[in-house]
Amino acid sequence: MASNPPQKVRIVGKIRAFANQESGAVDSATKTWISVHRTDGNSSGRVKISFEEQSAGGKRCYEVDECYEQDAGNDLIFRTEIKPLISSLFEGRNATIFAYGSKGSGKTYTIQGSENDTGVAAMAMAEILSCAEEVGSSVSISLYEVYQEHVFDLLDSRSPEVSVFEDAQGKVRLKGLSKVNVKSMSEFMNLYCNGVNLRKALQKTANEQPRCSNKGLIIHVLLSRNESSGSSHWGKMNFVDLAGYENSRRKSIHDSSVIEINRTNKSLYAIQNVIYALKVGESHVPYRECKLTRMLQDCLGGTNRILMVTCMNPSFCEDTIKTLSLASRSCQAINRANANPTRRGKNSTTMMSSSKAGKPVTYSGSTKVQDKSLLHSSEKKYSGGVALTGMSQHGCGVGISIGNIRPLLEEANETKSSEQGNSISNVLSEALSSQTTVEQMSDTTQALQRSVNIPQAKRHVTATAVSFHESTTEKNNLSSDESGSPPLSARLREISNNLKSLYTSSQSKLKMTQENETSEPMTPILQRGLRANDKCDIANVVSPWEKFQVHSSGMKDSFVEEYLKFLNTASKEELKGLKGIGEKRATYILQLREESPEPFKNLDDLKDVGLSSKQIKGMMKKIAGDMF
Numbered sequence: 067m068a069s070n071p072p073q074k075v076r077i078v079g080k081i082r083a084f085a086n087q088e089s090g091a092v093d094s095a096t097k098t099w100i101s102v103h104r105t106d107g108n109s110s111g112r113v114k115i116s117f118e119e120q121s122a123g124g125k126r127c128y129e130v131d132e133c134y135e136q137d138a139g140n141d142l143i144f145r146t147e148i149k150p151l152i153s154s155l156f157e158g159r160n161a162t163i164f165a166y167g168s169k170g171s172g173k174t175y176t177i178q179g180s181e182n183d184t185g186v187a188a189m190a191m192a193e194i195l196s197c198a199e200e201v202g203s204s205v206s207i208s209l210y211e212v213y214q215e216h217v218f219d220l221l222d223s224r225s226p227e228v229s230v231f232e233d234a235q236g237k238v239r240l241k242g243l244s245k246v247n248v249k250s251m252s253e254f255m256n257l258y259c260n261g262v263n264l265r266k267a268l269q270k271t272a273n274e275q276p277r278c279s280n281k282g283l284i285i286h287v288l289l290s291r292n293e294s295s296g297s298s299h300w301g302k303m304n305f306v307d308l309a310g311y312e313n314s315r316r317k318s319i320h321d322s323s324v325i326e327i328n329r330t331n332k333s334l335y336a337i338q339n340v341i342y343a344l345k346v347g348e349s350h351v352p353y354r355e356c357k358l359t360r361m362l363q364d365c366l367g368g369t370n371r372i373l374m375v376t377c378m379n380p381s382f383c384e385d386t387i388k389t390l391s392l393a394s395r396s397c398q399a400i401n402r403a404n405a406n407p408t409r410r411g412k413n414s415t416t417m418m419s420s421s422k423a424g425k426p427v428t429y430s431g432s433t434k435v436q437d438k439s440l441l442h443s444s445e446k447k448y449s450g451g452v453a454l455t456g457m458s459q460h461g462c463g464v465g466i467s468i469g470n471i472r473p474l475l476e477e478a479n480e481t482k483s484s485e486q487g488n489s490i491s492n493v494l495s496e497a498l499s500s501q502t503t504v505e506q507m508s509d510t511t512q513a514l515q516r517s518v519n520i521p522q523a524k525r526h527v528t529a530t531a532v533s534f535h536e537s538t539t540e541k542n543n544l545s546s547d548e549s550g551s552p553p554l555s556a557r558l559r560e561i562s563n564n565l566k567s568l569y570t571s572s573q574s575k576l577k578m579t580q581e582n583e584t585s586e587p588m589t590p591i592l593q594r595g596l597r598a599n600d601k602c603d604i605a606n607v608v609s610p611w612e613k614f615q616v617h618s619s620g621m622k623d624s625f626v627e628e629y630l631k632f633l634n635t636a637s638k639e640e641l642k643g644l645k646g647i648g649e650k651r652a653t654y655i656l657q658l659r660e661e662s663p664e665p666f667k668n669l670d671d672l673k674d675v676g677l678s679s680k681q682i683k684g685m686m687k688k689i690a691g692d693m694f
């Protein structure tokens with residue numbers, strides 16, 4: 067089997083061996099219903115997995131980076147996949163190993179092991195302890211369980227709840243999670259077994275069904291310590307035994323379990339969405355969609371490594387097909403991108419969105435369509451009754467739900483402005499769009515030229531200057547609230563005035579250029595929204611339209627900055643005053659702010675409250691349009 071190439075995200079399959087009790091029932095001819103195909107000359111080095119008699123080209127055929135068959139023990143997975151991650155760990159790259167799959171597919175067996183077969187977590191610990199000894203660093207562990215979006219510490223016998231939040235520096239903190247120093251394997255095994263037993267004791271829910279939860283082990287390695295400041299740098303290796311996927315529509319499932327299963331599945335979908343985004347290199351990674359990805363955020367992105375082991379049942383199981391199809395999506399998306407490089411856009415999201423086969427499906431929280439649902443946040447479509455991740459079971463802690471969210475543009479009020487105002491605002495809205503390209507800007511200026519009514523624009527140049535002076539003065543006079551932040555109305559008015567000034571300036575300059583080619587064009591002094599670079603650019607451009615271009619770019623940045631600042635600071639009522647933000651979305655924004663002091667750092671972060679790129683763009687355009 068090939069050694070592990072240095073991929074940031076690797077998705078491998080593992081077909082579990084038959085357990086002792088199953089072997090008797092399996093005849094030798096039907097050893098397993100899964101076939102693994104290693105195609106010679108396959109440049110990607112990936113393997114194809116198909117089910118039943120279907121061939122590799124058949125309908126149910128999925129691609130992964132590698133597949134370990136029934137005869138492969140945990141030690142092979144450890145040597146091939148995990149040992150290289152330990153070397154990376156000591157070089158400063160965190161690593162996360164997920165065991166994912168349907169119920170009974172061998173996830174726990176892989177991570178934790180059994181009496182006869184050591185699990186990969188213990189193998190990794192032994193290797194890490196040995197490496198740490200060589201370099202003189204220390205090792206500690208944490209154990210936790212995530213049940214229905216609540217995190218519990220498994221190294222504390224009281225298993226207190228752990229809170230997950232982002233500090234002022236933007237680092238994710240796990241408040242209340244124990245971290246115990248480990249010097250030997252016997253110490254590790256003691257702690258690990260105690261944690262496992264504690265979880266078993268907690269495992270029974272009221273109806274005596276074993277509870278479905280994600281179990282995690284964090285191995286912390288001290289990489290460096292700054293003696294003067296006292297700060298330390300730790301590397302982390304995570305092992306996560308994910309809850310088993312189960313189709314909640316199956317008839318045998320008891321009604322009372324359906325809600326719990328749906329919630330569990332939602333968090334599994336959210337984890338898959340994060341893995342997908344990282345593997346295909348999307349610009350936005352939806353970490354906030356579930357508690358587990360939120361808590362592991364600093365170990366997942368950047369140069370960190372992820373290994374997803376998709377465990378499969380050796381005998382017929384629809385849920386195994388489902389889990390493998392979800393896990394293999396990103397491998398197949400990358401394949402399609404490689405096969406058709408001409409279709410590759412600025413990032414692979416574009417390609418994925420337009421690819422029918424690879425397009426993430428729409429996610430709805432309803433039980434009826436639950437099983438078909440996996441999506442990337444940028445592709446989410448909202449329909450009535452949609453529920454997002456993070457549902458609080460007990461009505462406490464960090465319960466998050468967004469339901470019945472209509473697209474912002476639908477909720478937005480219609481602006482009853484004049485025809486000309488509309489067309490100009492549309493043009494300026496277009497200029498504000500983050501997608502605007504140089505070519506589009508050229509179109510924009512032409513459209514603006516067409517939309518400006520020259521006879522009506524007979525203002526003297528001084529009027530333009532006054533207009534800009536007024537807007538600057540108003541800016542200076544904006545009253546601040548106690549937090550030093552002007553109220554929403556004042557902030558939006560300020561932006562509106564600046565945009566109006568920009569429009570007035572454009573009209574006047576257009577007139578000037580037509581009537582008096584020889585006169586010196588006057589550039590209004592636009593304090594706000596211009597960056598140092600813009601000012602330099604203005605000095606180098608000659609035509610009013612080039613100047614307009616520079617101004618509008620500065621205005622766009624300023625507008626977006628103000629909008630994000632508002633989302634990060636406004637009260638719930640103020641948030642609800644924004645188009646497209648209702649009670650539930652406003653509540654969710656406040657919850658995000660509890661976890662992180664500044665959850666909105668760029669427009670893409672709006673995807674965390676369930677908005678697609680298209681909706682965000684539409685919202686920006688709409689707000690800009692409403693100013694006129």
Ligand SMILES: Nc1ncnc2c1ncn2[C@@H]1O[C@H](COP(=O)(O)OP(=O)(O)OP(=O)(O)O)[C@@H](O)[C@H]1O
Nearest residue numbers: 082083084085168169170171172173174175309310
């Ligand atoms: N490689 C293997 N060899 C023999 N038996 C195995 C192997 N893998 C798993 N099993 C057995 O299969 C059964 C299910 O395995 P396991 O508990 O690991 O599944 P799981 O995916 O963690 O299930 P759940 O989602 O319910 O937690 C167990 O009895 C386990 O001992």
